[in-house]
Amino acid sequence: MSDTSTGTGKVVVNRAMSLDGFIAGPDHAMDWILDLMSAAAFPEVMAATGAMLIGRGTYEVAKQMADEDTTYDGGPEFVLTHEPPEEPDPGVTFLTCDIAEAVATALNAAGGKNLEILGADVASQCLQRGLVDEILVYVLPVLLGDGIRFSTPGLGRIDLEPFSNTQSGPVTMLRFRVRK
Template sequence: MTDVGLGSGKVVVNRAMSLDGFIAGPDHAMDWVGEYLPPDAFPEIMAATGAMLVGRNTYEVARRMAPQDTTYDGGHQFVLTHEPPDDPAPGVTFLTCDLEEAVATARGAADGRNLEVLGADLAAQCLRRGLVDEILVYVVPVLLGDGVRFSPPGLGRIDLEPFDNTQAGAVTVLRFRVRK
């Protein structure tokens, strides 16, 4: 994989996607991702990541999948929500501010490295407001047939510029710059 943006401090939407365009299966199932993308699959991307901004639904899905480990290896984790939980996980900061402030806070914690945005709705909000620099997609060779789409209805047109694509085993990695 070429230029991962180490030291560039970009805002990157990062997600695995089935060939038919789903980032999660029915009932937000994500077990299929681990079959193709083990946690250490792309160490250069994790090294370039300083923090993650996660939507509340994505956080809850990850927590159900691995209740003993709710932190990611991508630096400090921030969860943007209207209602923080009563029992916050250690190492996770819950933000109740507006989107721009949340992105700025998480970028500050990334310490010059990339901020990854996880969650379909949160990513769409960031894209609508012009806050995203890149989109990184791991296309997994599976058809899910139903679930959570890559982007929610109503996102609108976002023009992208492809700048890298690689094959890593069965996974195709696509990278795009967001045209602003």
């Protein structure tokens, strides 16, 4: 677990979500996020981010979207997967270890800044293991009707403490501490 009193960053689940609770649309579509939000909308989040731990599915979708304007430098990227690709991806480290070890590795690489957790499955695993300090949600003004839900089935109850909400254009950012 991170400790902000020693200057170590926090583990933050970071999500963009439709108003009806989806983080990706049908067929894992995430282009609607770029239609409504840019990485520059909340510069303080980027400034506080030192590394990212990403699920393989989210990594693959982001790779497909890379041709679009997705300049998002959140520091070193770590992808947790059972099967790393045969061709290495420069700037991406593929991890095949336990979720707790993956979080520790990526948090160490964050250099005292926050570690962002991206991807429904990886985030749910981190929440189930008590590895998350905060959840940051960008609520976008769209109803998708179907897709990938905010959390995976079977996550169980996680109590949260709201501590911030900020509006930037059409996007509302909600922040919660995970109660231990």
